[in-house]
Amino acid sequence: MESAANPSHALALVLVDELARGGITDAVLAPGSRSTALALALHEDPRIRLHVEIDERSAGFLALGLARATGRPAPVVVTSGSAVANLHPAVVEADTGQVPLLLLTADRPPELRHTGANQAIDQLGIFGRSVRWFVEVGVPEDRPGAVGYWRATACRALAEAGGLSGPPGPVHLNLAFREPTVPLTDDGRARVAGPFEASLAGRSGGRPWTIVGRAPRHVPSAELRSLAARIAGTERGLVVVGQTDANVAVVLDLARAAGWPVIAEPASNVRTGDPVVGAAHHLLGNAAFARAHRPDLVLRIGRTGLSRNVAALLGPDVPQLLIDPHGGWHDPDRAVSELLVADVAATAAGLTALLAVTAGSDWADRWLEADRRVRRVVGSVLDEHDRPSEPRVARDLGAGLPDGATLVVASSMPARDLDAFLAPRDHLRVISNRGASGIDGFVSTALGVALGGGRPTVALTGDLSLLHDANGFLLSPDAPGIDLVLVVVDNDGGGIFSFLPQRRFEASFERVFGTPHGRDLAELARFHDLGHADVSTAAELMPAVDAAREAGGIHLVHVRTDRDENLALHRRIQHEVDAALADFA
CATH class of the missing domain: 3.40.50.970 (Thiamin diphosphate (ThDP)-binding fold, Pyr/PP domains)
Structure with missing residues (x-):
């Protein structure tokens, strides 16, 4: 790895290298002066595509869109001051939408804070509880252990954004750069003693400094058998799926094995065919149909909220089991009676295996026949x-x-x-x-x-x-x-x-x-x-x-x-x- 002209240059090179080792392929930059070292390092690294946005709020959402598409956090880099505050809307969406996002905010060093210095605001903890992890990385210095600290911090930031300690979400690293922020020993305004002396090298073979492994959370076998027995003994059941990353096929396999219809919001990506009810909003807008089709048990996956008619069906008097890998409390109506903290795909596959055969039921057939009838009527009107x-x-x-x-x-x-x-x-x-x-x-x-x-x-x-x-x-x-x-x-x-x-x-x-x-x-x-x-x-x-x-x-x-x-x-x-x-x- 190349040598660094000064500590700011060293921190930027190390962070970008460690992010690339961690699988980052895209980054977003809103231009500014204090973030110069990071901007140059990202632009010069061929492993990472750099996308430049003028508006910091747009930059945050561009990174969020990249993360939604790839499942990987996309770092977004901004300069100090109000530029940081403009990231807050994207942080809120990444938090509530469980999207991995990495915020790299440049900052003035401590001696320039609270002094009236240009573009200096209090950036420490600016996003509050919306971030999964916040670190004031500290002013880069040429001292023993600095490179290992920077690399380990980058690895943990990626892991926390990806769901190390809870659901995926935003992580904030605040990076205080002293001048020179350009890769020089003297930029005409600030001098340093000389080039950064410590080795910048990471692990051999291009490996990340710290490799993080995750295993899915499984339901104990006795509890899984008990739940399978409840499903097998319930004809009038529903699977309701909101926004989720759960595997589509295993959710549908479980519904077929149970003989239950599925109500799936579009962003669940489970609305793919039988036994999915596409016109649930219209069906449940009919009071008589809703009364006659009150389920005896509902399996809920993901966060719902698009249809008031579906929400009205899922009242507190309907037994409901929510399965969420992170224990997400997706229950604004206080209707969920049980929360199972477990991997959705593993749980669904285990239940399907225990149910053993694909079941049919008059209950599911009536839902699907009503769905076909309503979709024909709606289509003719449109x-x-x-x-x-x-x-x-x-x-x-x-x-x-x-x-x-x-x-x-x-x-x-x-x-x-x-x-x-x-x-x-x-x-x-x-x-x-x-x-x-x-x-x-x-x-x-x-x-x-x-x-x-x-x-x-x-x-x-x-x-x-x-x-x-x-x-x-x-x-x-x-x-x-x-x-x-x-x-x-x-x-x-x-x-x-x-x-x-x-x-x-x-x-x-x-x-x-x-x-x-x-x-x-x-x-x-x-x-x-x-x-x-x-x-x-x-x-x-x-x-x-x-x-x-x-x-x-x-x-x-x-x-x-x-x-x-x-x-x-x-x-x-x-x-x-x-x-x-x-x-x-």
Whole structure:
């Protein structure tokens, strides 16, 4: 490994080398002066792709998108001061969404803190309890043991971000650099005694300084047999799956062995076929069906929360067992009666083996028959006219993407429409920032997913989500090629509020909730040199998306809708569903 000109240069070289040894392939940088040593070290290391963003908030979400796509933390580097505070929204999402993220924040040394020095704020513990681990690494010095300390710290940071002591999440290393921060012994403002003397070498063979191994948490065999017996003795059961990293196949195998239907949110990536109920939101919006189909036992996996109708079914009077590998307390309604802290895949596979055979049941058959009936009715309503609607965009986009594609979905109405209208299908990966469920950082998250995913990537967003993070398009012009199609449902404001009680306050609604922006998204596309296509009929959507994918680069596919019409359509759909189920319950 090369020698270092000064301690700041040494720390940067060692950290970047250890991150690369730990499997890091991408890093994000928002430019600044105090982080110079890290910026140069990352730029010069061929093992790591460096992505440069002007806006620190966008940089944080770009790193988060990379992590969602790859499962590995993507370091994000910023300079000192308010730049650090701008990472907080991404930290909140990484915390609540259990996404590995590594924050490398440059800082002024202690002698410049609390003195009025430029760009110096209190960065120690700035993210509070949102991070899994925080370390004030200390001012780099040429002393015995420094290199081992830096390397071990980098290894632990990666391990903690990946879930060493709990669920995956953000880790914060605060790095105080004294000048010179450039790889010189004298930058004209600060002198050091000479080059860094200690060896910077890591372990031989390119190995990390510390290798961390993890074993899945298994359920004791007696407890597993007892749970299998309960499942076998329960006909009226459900498997409900929210956002999770659990293996899709083993969850479906367990449901088939139990003879239970599955309700799966899109980002669970379990909505892939029988026995999945795709229209659960509409079915459970019918009061008679919901009463007649109250389950006797529910297995819950992951964090749910998209459908109020599903949440209403899962009340405290329904026995519910939540399985989570980290003991996540995913229970806002205080309805879960048991929490099993165990690896989901190992537990599901063990239960399936004990149940031994695939079971059938009238209970599951009735759920699936009702699902087919409702999806036919909903489809006929959506297909009546060729005018684009928000539900039809979600349905057609989810159905029309090629096998192997990734669909990144914004919070608010896009995520809910996908949940309500996506039919079960195979080979589609859905990603959504549903940790804190904010609309912020969506563009950057989608760009990060596209950079890290290695597969066709399409995003479904509303106009406000797009505008909220338009700075995300300000990636460095020499960034690696990004292929991303953003389908933008533009209803000129916040459409979700039309479904909420705020809608009754007509005098205030439009200004403080509807918030029309009046912006022309074609002008935004031109400003950022993006491809742009207007879609005026429903039939034009998928040809426009396919053409944009084939052209490559970043494109907006723009679909204009009307908020009042959307509300009326949702109400009509539920009315037609109720009529279709009148003789069913």
